[in-house]
Amino acid sequence: MNVDEILKQVPVDDIAKRFGVSPEVARQAVHEGGATLLGGLAKNAESGEGSAAIEKALNRHGGFAGASSVDDVDQADGEKIVTHVFGERKGEVAEKLNKSEKTAGGIDFGKLLPILAPIIMGILANKSKGSSGGGLGDILGGLLGGDRSSGGSSGGGLGGGLGDILGGLFGGRK
Structure with a gap:
């Protein structure tokens, strides 16, 4: 799975209308916002407690x-997911995304992330059910561009300015 597969399941044109931007700006914002959420989930999954909480949340979003x-x-569920993923830094994450050169164009990430979060959780839930073996770490690793099970790159990773945003928030991790 890669970012294009996720984008297919996000109503990008509807997001463009909601935020009053072009579909291209909305698509880029969805890409950056989705990558940031996935990065936050991956960071949370590094701890046993965080991984268990994510697995539990995925079970609620299956199907x-x-x-x-x-x-x-x-979106209320999305707000809870964003708060859980980023904690007290959720406002800081949205602000850094709002200031990103790649996504300049009128999207308020404080409003977009709660729209994206339930969609991404649902996609991950379905992906994890169809996964054989490696589990959540391999799924997130593959989406972020480093397929942990094979040691290679999935080719569809979510990169760009994400490393800078997450690195600053999570202590240098890119």
Whole structure:
């Protein structure tokens, strides 16, 4: 799975309309926001306690079939996910994304991340159910560009300015 597979399940055109931006700006924002959420999940999954909490959350989001509009997304649930992933730094994460040169264009990540979070959790839940072996770490590693099970790159990683954002927030990890 790569970022393009995730983008197919996100209502990018609806997000563009909601935020009053072009589909290209919305697509880039979804890419950056999704990458940041996945990076935060990967960081949380490094601890046994965090991994268990993520697995439990994934069980609640299984069976997700995609969202055709922003109205299909439980944004209150998304807010809880974002708070859990980033904790007290959630505002800082949104602000850094808002200031990113790649995503300059009128998207408020404080409002976008709670839309993306349930979609991404649903996608990961479905992916983890179909996964044989490695579990959450391998799925997140593959999405972030470093397939941990084979030691290679999946080719569809979520990179760019993400390393700078997450590195600053999580103590230099890129």
